Amino acid sequence: MTEAGSTVEHPPDGPPLDGAGGSGEHGGEPRWTRPLVAIAAAFGLLLLGAAAGLLITLPGSGSQSVPGPVDIGFAQDMTVHHQQAVEMASWERDHTTDPALQQLAYDIESTQTEQIGRMQGWLGLWGTSAFPVGGHMAWMGEGSGHDHGGAAAPTAVATMPGMASTEDLRAMRAATGNELDVLFLQLMLRHHEGGVPMLQYAAERAQVPEVRNLAAQMLRAQTSESEYLTHLLTERGGQPLPLQGVR
Template identity: 55%
Template sequence: MTSEDTGRQPRSGTTATRAVVLAVAVVAVLLLGAAVGLLIKLPGSDSAGTPGKDSVDIGFAQDMAVHHLQGITMANTARDKSTNPAIRQLAFDIESTQLEQVGRMKGWLTLWGAPEQSTDGTHMKWMTSSSHDHSSSSDAGRAGLMPGMATSEELAKLRSLSGTDLDVYFLQLMLRHHQGGAPMAEYAARHAGVPVVRTLADNMLKSQSSEGQYMKQLITERGAAPLP
């Protein structure tokens, strides 16, 4: 029996259509977030009140956008490959939320006339008056990957897995990712100069803490443990 006999589209056509729909959705969400970032009336948004290039506001927006984009990549992999409804829903929620937040932060950077990423390739230098623990995180950011981020080898492994192995590894990587980004959000929530930046950072901290607890539960239910 052919696909014409069953009335179904060939699998390749379905996959291609799904990819196009996903790409359009990603662009739409990013544009929406950027529009929100640009349209919000920022206190002191004139040239005299624009955050300085070394400010917490700009550094946080640059680094957290990069951090989020990897989280979106991992969530997209899990949403497409997992067959478990709870994992797929969690991945969708993370992807949708972080896409909007990335768009918002990039909108602010455009408004401030700042580059989307650190020009010297380093991260977290804006966490200058941090505690010892935060300083350690900052050192890790300068050395390469920001805390919690997966290596290219780990991302490749995630893409290679399926079934429960995929679900567990996704949860482990994403939990570590959330935990690694928490010090940045906490620091920005306390020290950013622009109120809406502090609010966004605080909201990230709260939502990701809640998601982290849920991921720990899902990991335990699958007889596994968080990554060391």
């Protein structure tokens, strides 16, 4: 997505999941209509989020801050991080038969789609690239005198922590039933955990109040959601995956 409200492009950090496809009915609704409804809803959420992002510079918004490297880097990287979560949630929503997981996947998809729209709205207003160029997370520690995880991070990394690999996504597409549900919960839990350092850093060090507030809101929501994901995973006989580091 290069402008607020336009279609979100797939970033290079991971392959997009395929569409739901299939035929038949689910709850009395033809299966082929579900992707169309989801696309329309996602587009509406992107527009809503982008409109919320535009409020950052409207008179009376209370924001006079100029964005710095943390604001810009966070919005770019978290857009990429969120996009993969949205795609995994969309796949789970359309392929699980578990009502609890269908609702959870829908909630993750809709919430993070709206947040993507908000961050993309900011980036458009700031006149910066919609996505990071040359890697991720260089904004964590760069020129701030702070460090990340005990070590300075002045250079970009190829992959953010928590991101699902090509093999992970392929396995998710191939899985069905409880195997699919367990894998989704494992990947989403690891994904949430991987985003925590970025959320904490932006909540503490972003220059724009709205960016700090959004990062803090994301951190609270995803911490609570991680507890729920862990509960659902345990109920279904699964164990959390180890969190891989940046690379």
